[in-house]
Each structure stands twice: as C-alpha cells, then as structure tokens.
Amino acid sequence: MQSGAPALRSVLTVKGQSCEVSLEPERAALCWRELRPRRGRERSRAAELCLTRVLHRARALTGGLKHQFPPGGHVVPVSEIISVEDADAGETYHHGSNWQHMCKPHAFTVHYVQRMKKHRWSCKAVTFWCSDEVLCCQWLKALGDLLDRQTCRPKHLLVYINPYGGKKKGKQIYERKVAPLFSLAGISTEVIVTEFANHARDNLYEVNLDKYDGILCVGGDGMFSEVLHGLIGRVQKDTAIDPNDPDVVLSPCDIRIGIIPAGSTDCVCFATVGVNDPVTSALHIILGDSQVLDVCAVHRKKRFLKYTVSNLGYGFYGDILKSSEKNRWLGPARYDFAGFKMFLSRNWYEGTVSFQPAKWAAGSPRDLTRCRSGCDVCRQSIAQLEEHQRAQARGLVRNEQEDDWKTIKGKFMAVNAANMCCACPRSPKGLSPAAHLADGAADLILVHKCSRINFLRHLIRHTNKKDQDPPFRDKIRYIFFF
Ligand SMILES: Nc1ncnc2c1ncn2[C@@H]1O[C@H](COP(=O)(O)OP(=O)(O)OP(=O)(O)O)[C@@H](O)[C@H]1O
Structure with a gap:
C-alpha cells in the first residue's frame, strides 16, 4: 500500500x-x-x-x-x-x-x-x-x-520434473503439494517431465526463455545443476561467449531458477531456504523471494568442465559421489553405502594445492556468522571486490601476480571447495557453516592425511551441528585454486 x-x-x-x-x-x-x-x-x-x-x-x-x-x-x-x-x-x-x-x-x-x-x-x-x-x-x-503491486512475483514458470530423483516422488510431490499452491496464486506453468538425464539442460538451449519469469526444477542437486548448466550455457551461446576461456567474464542471466526439493541431499535448497520442504519452497517462489548465488566454473587445461554452486570435492567426497552413482538403485542410502566403503579404504592423495586468498572478503571461514538472505557480509565483500577491480582497471593497484598465490603441499584425505555452507538434513550446519552464498569467494577445506579415528571424528562433527577445527584440517577463503 x-x-x-x-x-x-x-x-x-x-x-x-x-x-x-x-x-x-x-x-x-x-x-x-x-x-x-x-x-x-x-x-x-x-x-x-x-x-x-x-x-x-x-x-x-x-x-x-x-x-x-x-x-x-x-x-x-x-x-x-x-x-x-x-x-x-x-x-x-x-x-x-x-x-x-x-x-x-x-x-x-x-x-x-x-x-x-x-x-x-x-x-x-x-x-x-x-x-x-x-x-x-x-x-x-x-x-x-x-x-x-508485488511486481517481483512470477506469473509464468517453466517446470522440469525429474521422476527418478531421490525416492522417485518428484511428480507426486509437484502434483499434490506444489501445483495447488501455484493455481491459488494464479501462476501458470508449462510442465516437462524429463525422460532422460540432461533432458532439461538440452531443452533449455531451445526454448523461448522470454516467455517465462523463472525456471523451476523438481528434484535434487543434480537436477538443479542440470538446469543451471542449461541456463548459463544458453545465455553464453546467445551472447557468443566462450566458456572454455577461464578468464572470460560470463554474461549474467537474469532469469531465476527455483528448486522444489525432491532429491536425496537437496543441499542447494537446504542451504538457501533453511529446510528441504516442498511447500516452503513453493511459497518462497510464489512470493518472488530470490537469492543471488556464487557460481564457480571448473576448467581443466583451458577446457571448461562444470559449474558448481555447492561443493567441489576431490578425494573422499569426490570418491563418494563417483561410487554412489553406480548404486543409484539404493536411493538416498547410496551415499551412506559409498561413504562407508570410502571410509574403510582410507584413500589419500599426495599433491600441491595452489590458491589465491580472497583478501577483500569480509568475514572469515572460521567466524560464527551464518549467511542468510540479505547477508551483510556478502554485500560488503562484493562492494570491496568491485572497488578492488575498479582500482585495478584504473591502474591504482597492481594486477594479481605470482606472489599473490599460495601453495600447500602434502598428503590429503579430502580437498573441498565449499561455495556455500553445503548444509543438508544429514549435516544441518554443513561442511563449512560460515561459507557465504554470494560473497564472490569460496572456502577451501583441506583434510590432511590423519588416523582413521581422527577422520571418523571429522565426519561425525559434520552431523552433530558443530564445525570442527582439528589440527589436520586447513580452512581458507579463496577466489581461485588449482
Ligand atoms: N528422466 C530421467 N532419467 C534418468 N535420469 C534423469 C532424468 N531426469 C534427470 N535425470 C538425472 O538424474 C540425476 C539426479 O537427479 P536429482 O539430483 O534430481 O536426484 P538425486 O541425485 O537423488 O538428489 P541429490 O542430487 O540431491 O543427491 C541428475 O543428474 C539428472 O541429470
């Protein structure tokens, strides 16, 4: 009024x-x-x-x-x-x-x-x-x-439902819990039930995006990632940007992505909304709530590999994801099975991790702040990053050089880059509780080789709502890393 x-x-x-x-x-x-x-x-x-x-x-x-x-x-x-x-x-x-x-x-x-x-x-x-x-x-x-006058609310949505995500209830969840709320709010939808993996991604390269106020995915983190790749890829294609160039500035896409949780971990939904409940997510979408997210691009030898908004895992967590995909028939329990297997195998990897610390980022990966919608730390970090970039463009500060990079050599059980706290129902505070959703940086978590009992303690701490800082774990807020 x-x-x-x-x-x-x-x-x-x-x-x-x-x-x-x-x-x-x-x-x-x-x-x-x-x-x-x-x-x-x-x-x-x-x-x-x-x-x-x-x-x-x-x-x-x-x-x-x-x-x-x-x-x-x-x-x-x-x-x-x-x-x-x-x-x-x-x-x-x-x-x-x-x-x-x-x-x-x-x-x-x-x-x-x-x-x-x-x-x-x-x-x-x-x-x-x-x-x-x-x-x-x-x-x-x-x-x-x-x-x-509530102009930020969506009127027309394109919905992709993954019928095979999580407990295979995506279609049922959408029809029973979400569609009635959309019809109450006067939101019209076009619904596509996916028929194969990457169906949504490929479809997003073809549809007329101007018709929609947002894209909705009903599924888990994999489905969200599919839609994210489709949307970012489509916008770069339309604007002739080569995503293989790691130094390129990507064209921003102004169409919003919504998630109705129907997956196994629903980490992106949990970390942004605070809970993985389809009704809560549908109501946030109806009211037009939105949250900007940092997207991290992964390249290998000047070739683009993937975008990620949550966790990028090498070692223990990467191995779990790889192994769990082979046992998808187990449903959400596949992560427990793969985790137990990987824990017993106690693999470690020797190598060098190079990273560029995010000096301009407000806050630290070890502080007690929790990122929420309208977070001050994100706002301050982005303002400082933009100021730094403007100063660089005017030649007032030198460009990043070799000595801005830091390296850590060692034997690692896990190397993780957390773009957000990565909270999920199994780990309510997440892998990195103080990580921010949109501060332009990510938290690098290095778990050094340690005894099996210490590693078990590290895993248990993730599930009991506490962060941990044992001597075998490094946590750094960074902007780029190898
Ligand atoms: N119709 C389909 N048939 C087979 N696979 C599909 C289909 N539609 C989507 N997919 C793929 O299924 C994968 C997993 O889906 P989703 O993320 O929804 O569930 P999940 O893996 O159980 O949950 P989470 O990612 O939260 O652990 C995605 O990578 C997606 O590409």
Missing part, C-alpha cells in the same frame, strides 16, 4: 466473531483483532492478553520483531499474502448461537504464509464476512490492488 493512502478499517466477522480489521498503509499489513472475546472464554482470554502483553514487552526489549502482533490480534504483511478471493457460495458461518447458511455470502478469503518452526512455512486461510456487498467489494479491490 502506498504510504499516504488512507487506512481501510471495518468491523468484519471471522469465525463468527466480530473483529476489527484494518489495512495499514505504514506497515503494508493486514491486521485483525477480536472485538469481544467469546462467552465463557473471558477469563482465559484475560490471562492470554496479559501474557501476550508481557511477551510483547519482552520482545520489544530484545529487539525488533518482524511481525509485531497486537495483543490478541494477527498481522499479515501484504508481501506474505498469497491470494485473495471471493469466499465460496454456500459456506456456513456461525453467528452468535445460530448457525446460518448463506447462499450468496459477502465474504472474502485471504490465503497467506504462516511461519512455522525451523524455517518451515505453510499456507493458511482466513475468511472475512462483510455486512454488505459494497463493503466486500471495497476490501477485495483494496487487497487486489496491493497484490498487483
């Missing part, structure tokens, strides 16, 4: 109870609160109000609260309203002690996001009954106008 617009305030009925309902311009929020507590509930209501006030005061003292709930009331930010519609004709509502049947109700239903525990979201609905048709139309128009 534009600031300066008059507030809309009426007495409407919610679940048979008179409520003061308002659309508040300053807070861009829909608020409602019962006027009179139900009979018989006065005492508990008074206690509840008292408790709410105490909580309210405690929250005010402990800092800002996103949803400032008035005592006994509800506040829904307009940005979290999914849709508003005429209530179904023929609904029954309770007024006082009489049940009334309204054939043509003057009522509207607001569907909105309810925030649950642990980053989970669900869709809730509330119906407001109006005294007459004019009032009902006034509310529908005011809310509809506000929703029309």
Whole structure:
C-alpha cells in the first residue's frame, strides 16, 4: 500500500466473531483483532492478553520483531499474502448461537504464509464476512490492488520434473503439494517431465526463455545443476561467449531458477531456504523471494568442465559421489553405502594445492556468522571486490601476480571447495557453516592425511551441528585454486 493512502478499517466477522480489521498503509499489513472475546472464554482470554502483553514487552526489549502482533490480534504483511478471493457460495458461518447458511455470502478469503518452526512455512486461510456487498467489494479491490503491486512475483514458470530423483516422488510431490499452491496464486506453468538425464539442460538451449519469469526444477542437486548448466550455457551461446576461456567474464542471466526439493541431499535448497520442504519452497517462489548465488566454473587445461554452486570435492567426497552413482538403485542410502566403503579404504592423495586468498572478503571461514538472505557480509565483500577491480582497471593497484598465490603441499584425505555452507538434513550446519552464498569467494577445506579415528571424528562433527577445527584440517577463503 502506498504510504499516504488512507487506512481501510471495518468491523468484519471471522469465525463468527466480530473483529476489527484494518489495512495499514505504514506497515503494508493486514491486521485483525477480536472485538469481544467469546462467552465463557473471558477469563482465559484475560490471562492470554496479559501474557501476550508481557511477551510483547519482552520482545520489544530484545529487539525488533518482524511481525509485531497486537495483543490478541494477527498481522499479515501484504508481501506474505498469497491470494485473495471471493469466499465460496454456500459456506456456513456461525453467528452468535445460530448457525446460518448463506447462499450468496459477502465474504472474502485471504490465503497467506504462516511461519512455522525451523524455517518451515505453510499456507493458511482466513475468511472475512462483510455486512454488505459494497463493503466486500471495497476490501477485495483494496487487497487486489496491493497484490498487483508485488511486481517481483512470477506469473509464468517453466517446470522440469525429474521422476527418478531421490525416492522417485518428484511428480507426486509437484502434483499434490506444489501445483495447488501455484493455481491459488494464479501462476501458470508449462510442465516437462524429463525422460532422460540432461533432458532439461538440452531443452533449455531451445526454448523461448522470454516467455517465462523463472525456471523451476523438481528434484535434487543434480537436477538443479542440470538446469543451471542449461541456463548459463544458453545465455553464453546467445551472447557468443566462450566458456572454455577461464578468464572470460560470463554474461549474467537474469532469469531465476527455483528448486522444489525432491532429491536425496537437496543441499542447494537446504542451504538457501533453511529446510528441504516442498511447500516452503513453493511459497518462497510464489512470493518472488530470490537469492543471488556464487557460481564457480571448473576448467581443466583451458577446457571448461562444470559449474558448481555447492561443493567441489576431490578425494573422499569426490570418491563418494563417483561410487554412489553406480548404486543409484539404493536411493538416498547410496551415499551412506559409498561413504562407508570410502571410509574403510582410507584413500589419500599426495599433491600441491595452489590458491589465491580472497583478501577483500569480509568475514572469515572460521567466524560464527551464518549467511542468510540479505547477508551483510556478502554485500560488503562484493562492494570491496568491485572497488578492488575498479582500482585495478584504473591502474591504482597492481594486477594479481605470482606472489599473490599460495601453495600447500602434502598428503590429503579430502580437498573441498565449499561455495556455500553445503548444509543438508544429514549435516544441518554443513561442511563449512560460515561459507557465504554470494560473497564472490569460496572456502577451501583441506583434510590432511590423519588416523582413521581422527577422520571418523571429522565426519561425525559434520552431523552433530558443530564445525570442527582439528589440527589436520586447513580452512581458507579463496577466489581461485588449482
Ligand atoms: N528422466 C530421467 N532419467 C534418468 N535420469 C534423469 C532424468 N531426469 C534427470 N535425470 C538425472 O538424474 C540425476 C539426479 O537427479 P536429482 O539430483 O534430481 O536426484 P538425486 O541425485 O537423488 O538428489 P541429490 O542430487 O540431491 O543427491 C541428475 O543428474 C539428472 O541429470
């Protein structure tokens, strides 16, 4: 709602109870609160109000609260309203002690996001009954106008479903949990159920991307990677950029990719949303939430190999991925099986790792900050990186030279480059909990050769929500490495 617009305030009925309902311009929020507590509930209501006030005061003292709930009331930010519609004709509502049947109700239903525990979201609905048709139309128009101003929300999506990812439930998850929410939000879709590996990637080279506000993949990290390769590859092809040149500046692609988790690890979804829940992801997509991600390009002898946004693993983790692919029939359990096998084999690799530390990056791989949407560390790092690049272009600072590179020689059990924390349900904090989603750098994690018991401790620490800094592990924030 534009600031300066008059507030809309009426007495409407919610679940048979008179409520003061308002659309508040300053807070861009829909608020409602019962006027009179139900009979018989006065005492508990008074206690509840008292408790709410105490909580309210405690929250005010402990800092800002996103949803400032008035005592006994509800506040829904307009940005979290999914849709508003005429209530179904023929609904029954309770007024006082009489049940009334309204054939043509003057009522509207607001569907909105309810925030649950642990980053989970669900869709809730509330119906407001109006005294007459004019009032009902006034509310529908005011809310509809506000929703029309949410311009970042997608209207038309291209959806790729991998029917073989994870527990092979991608199609079912989309049809049962996601499609109904999209239809509620008025999002139209074109759905392609993939028929073979790289179907989505190849298709993205051909489709008319201008038709869509976003590409959606229903699957796991492999499916996301497929769509990422298709989209980045397509944009480079259209702009005649050669991805084989490691020094080339890639053309940015402004179309967004959404993920509905239906894979085995769902690390990209978990690290960006905080949970791998299809409904939560669908609601974030509907509201138009977005998160910029660092993409790392991997080259070998001047040939482009792959893009990655999560973990690039050599040694233990690389071996697990390779081995687990052979046992895909085991489903998500293939990672446990491959991990156990690799742990027993205790392979190590001798070599030299060269890297260029990201001097301009704010934050450190060992600090306690956690990257979230709107992260200050990412914003500051990118600003410093851009400043550094501008200074280089003007000749104010020298270009990177040989001595900017560092090398570490040794015997390694694992060499990992974490572009993000790489959290997943098995490792809720991830491989590198302080890694950032969009700071232009990645964390290099070197696990030196160590005893089997120390390596087991290292693996267990990943699963028990703690980071670890044993003497056999190096952690460096870098920009390039060999
Ligand atoms: N129709 C298909 N048949 C066979 N493979 C497919 C098909 N569609 C996609 N794929 C491939 O399946 C691979 C794995 O898919 P996905 O990532 O969805 O599941 P997952 O491997 O179980 O999950 P995660 O990557 O999170 O561990 C992807 O690399 C993708 O290229």
